[in-house]
Amino acid sequence: MSNPNERIIAIAINTYRESIRSKILYSIIFFAALLLVVATFFGTVTIGDQIKVIKDFGLFSISIFSVAYAVIAGAALLHKELSRKTVFNILAKPVYRWEFLAGKYFGMLLTVAVMLVFMGAGLLLFAGLFQGNADILMLQAYYYIFCELVIICAAAIFFSSIVVTPMLSGLFTFGLFLAGRAITSLLYFVKDGSVTGLLALILKALKYTLPNLEKFNVSNQIVYGHSLSASHMFWSGLYAAGYAAVLLILATVIFGRREFN
Amino acid sequence: MKTDSSTAIKIKDLHYKYKSDWLGKPFHALKGINLEVFEGESFGFLGHNGAGKTTTIKLLLGLTTITSGSIKIFGKDPKDPSARRSVGYLPEQPYFYDHLTVQEIMDMYATLAGIKKDFRQSAIKEALEMVKVSARAKSPMRSLSKGLTQRVAMAQAIVGSPKLLILDEPFSGLDPIGRREFADLMVELKKRGTTIFMSSHILSDVEFLCDRASIMAYGELKGVYQLRDIPQMSSGSYELIIREFDGDLRDIKSKAAECVIQEKLIRLTFTDRKTAEQVLTEALAMGIAIESFRFQQGTLEDLFVELVKFEEAKHQ
Numbered sequence: 001m002s003n004p005n006e007r008i009i010a011i012a013i014n015t016y017r018e019s020i021r022s023k024i025l026y027s028i029i030f031f032a033a034l035l036l037v038v039a040t041f042f043g044t045v046t047i048g049d050q051i052k053v054i055k056d057f058g059l060f061s062i063s064i065f066s067v068a069y070a071v072i073a074g075a076a077l078l079h080k081e082l083s084r085k086t087v088f089n090i091l092a093k094p095v096y097r098w099e100f101l102a103g104k105y106f107g108m109l110l111t112v113a114v115m116l117v118f119m120g121a122g123l124l125l126f127a128g129l130f131q132g133n134a135d136i137l138m139l140q141a142y143y144y145i146f147c148e149l150v151i152i153c154a155a156a157i158f159f160s161s162i163v164v165t166p167m168l169s170g171l172f173t174f175g176l177f178l179a180g181r182a183i184t185s186l187l188y189f190v191k192d193g194s195v196t197g198l199l200a201l202i203l204k205a206l207k208y209t210l211p212n213l214e215k216f217n218v219s220n221q222i223v224y225g226h227s228l229s230a231s232h233m234f235w236s237g238l239y240a241a242g243y244a245a246v247l248l249i250l251a252t253v254i255f256g257r258r259e260f261n
Numbered sequence: 262m263k264t265d266s267s268t269a270i271k272i273k274d275l276h277y278k279y280k281s282d283w284l285g286k287p288f289h290a291l292k293g294i295n296l297e298v299f300e301g302e303s304f305g306f307l308g309h310n311g312a313g314k315t316t317t318i319k320l321l322l323g324l325t326t327i328t329s330g331s332i333k334i335f336g337k338d339p340k341d342p343s344a345r346r347s348v349g350y351l352p353e354q355p356y357f358y359d360h361l362t363v364q365e366i367m368d369m370y371a372t373l374a375g376i377k378k379d380f381r382q383s384a385i386k387e388a389l390e391m392v393k394v395s396a397r398a399k400s401p402m403r404s405l406s407k408g409l410t411q412r413v414a415m416a417q418a419i420v421g422s423p424k425l426l427i428l429d430e431p432f433s434g435l436d437p438i439g440r441r442e443f444a445d446l447m448v449e450l451k452k453r454g455t456t457i458f459m460s461s462h463i464l465s466d467v468e469f470l471c472d473r474a475s476i477m478a479y480g481e482l483k484g485v486y487q488l489r490d491i492p493q494m495s496s497g498s499y500e501l502i503i504r505e506f507d508g509d510l511r512d513i514k515s516k517a518a519e520c521v522i523q524e525k526l527i528r529l530t531f532t533d534r535k536t537a538e539q540v541l542t543e544a545l546a547m548g549i550a551i552e553s554f555r556f557q558q559g560t561l562e563d564l565f566v567e568l569v570k571f572e573e574a575k576h577q
Contacts, residue, residue, distance in 0.1 A: 006378075007372060007373055010368070010373060014358060014361060014369045017360065017365060018359070018360050084356040085356060086357065088322070088324060088350075089352055089355065091324060092345060092352075093350075093373035093374050093375075094342040094345045094375050095373050096342055259280075259324075259325045259326060260319060260324040260325055261279060261316075261319075
């Protein structure tokens with residue numbers, strides 16, 4: 001048998017090729033660019049620094065559209081494989097199911113990474129036009145957006161492996177994104193005593209199960225020129241990789257037991 | 262006597278039950294299948310729609326888990342990916358990724374099949390040439406017709422020369438030329454020692470290509486047949502074709518096992534020679550114009566229809 005890396009790479013490369021040539025990706029990049037133009041308009045009518053508004057809006061649109069892509073593409077990923085039965089052909093070869101899922105995951109991650117590079121370069125260039133020079137600090141923000149996507153893509157694969165319809169899988173993934181972003185703010189109400197009892201307990205439990213995606217929302221610091229430490233970047237990266245690994249292991253266990261009737 | 266080592270597929274008392282919804286009873290799709298397919302033979306796996314053919318094929322590929330019994334592919338459990346190293350699979354109604362080219366698809370499947378990098382391109386080239394799609398290697402899959410897609414599906418199944426080919430309706434979507442080419446390809450693969458296990462509804466092709474065939478009905482294996490023995494197994498039938506006649510044909514028609522009226526011709530089928538000859542004499546005496554009178558040997562199709570109809574009656 002060929003080695004597992006070769007098989008995972010073969011599936012990942014083709015997942016990437018299939019995604020990069022589809023129209024959804026380009027529509028999303030188009031809307032992200034459109035939002036950036038809108039940001040420029042807001043910048044001109046907002047009191048304060050126009051360049052900060054462009055960067056803030058730009059980072060927001062890159063993040064939200066990358067997540068949107070991960071949710072839409074990820075939700076349809078396994079469903080399409082199952083409904084078109086392309087998965088049968090792959091699993092009929094000497095391939096482990098975990099290799100198939102890993103290949104799909106890395107292919108998806110490669111797609112969002114390339115998407116991030118293009119949108120990030122566009123924002124860097126666009127903001128640079130107004131600022132007169134490229135703000136290298138923005139690269140740090142891109143790194144954190146990518147970390148968040150590492151988790152979201154894994155969540156999309158996880159939910160695709162447990163639910164049957166792409167709509168539900170997409171909803172769950174997006175729900176996890178929203179909850180992961182909101183959990184820190186919600187816990188604030190527990191801390192100051194406005195939320196008590198069972199709800200407080202549930203929120204505390206969610207803190208340990210949901211990913212803390214607010215950790216990756218660093219656009220404010222970046223826009224205001226505050227750099228993040230290397231150790232913060234390292235631990236955030238490790239946190240994202242660890243959380244994604246858990247989701248993928250769970251997805252593998254569920255997918256491994258799946259009957260292809 | 263065939264030994265275990267020369268057995269490509271060994272199915273022993275195989276049962277499979279589809280899980281039911283909340284309250285329904287599980288559906289017993291396969292009921293104690295026993296089957297052996299030997300290395301180097303071509304085997305036809307036949308059955309009516311819903312007989313359990315595709316379920317068996319999925320179990321052979323490890324895509325579903327058996328309820329009880331066992332399956333071995335070259336002595337290994339098909340759930341073990343290394344067992345599938347020797348297997349090429351052509352699915353029914355194959356579908357590939359739209360935006361990938363034929364070459365990209367083949368690269369992926371050749372890698373997944375475990376073909377070493379140094380030999381991969383030559384193996385792909387050979388497979389594409391065998392199914393005659395080399396000229397379309399750079400075309401995206403979405404631009405291919407159904408017939409060409411079927412050829413690519415065959416190419417990915419045979420790439421790397423697997424020892425066992427599992428073909429689910431290999432002739433579907435092919436025009437007569439494509440069918441002939443696929444049949445020639447299968448003959449060639451068999452000459453090279455490949456074991457072929459195919460399910461098909463085109464029984465004449467199975468008859469032409471296979472050494473043995475099994476017939477499944479309602480989840481049970483009804484029999485395994487040497488195809489060369491089928492003409493002897495069935496007594497055959499006698500066919501009398503007469504021209505339309507103004508007189509009373511009720512007596513003649515009542516003696517026939519089957520009576521089909523086609524335009525101005527009446528085709529009468531008899532299961533025994535004596536009745537057929539008696540009717541022929543009567544028809545001549547009545548002055549009826551005879552078009553033809555001949556003996557038809559039993560075919561796989563006759564056997565299949567007879568068996569399935571019998572089972573159908575039992576299940577109604």
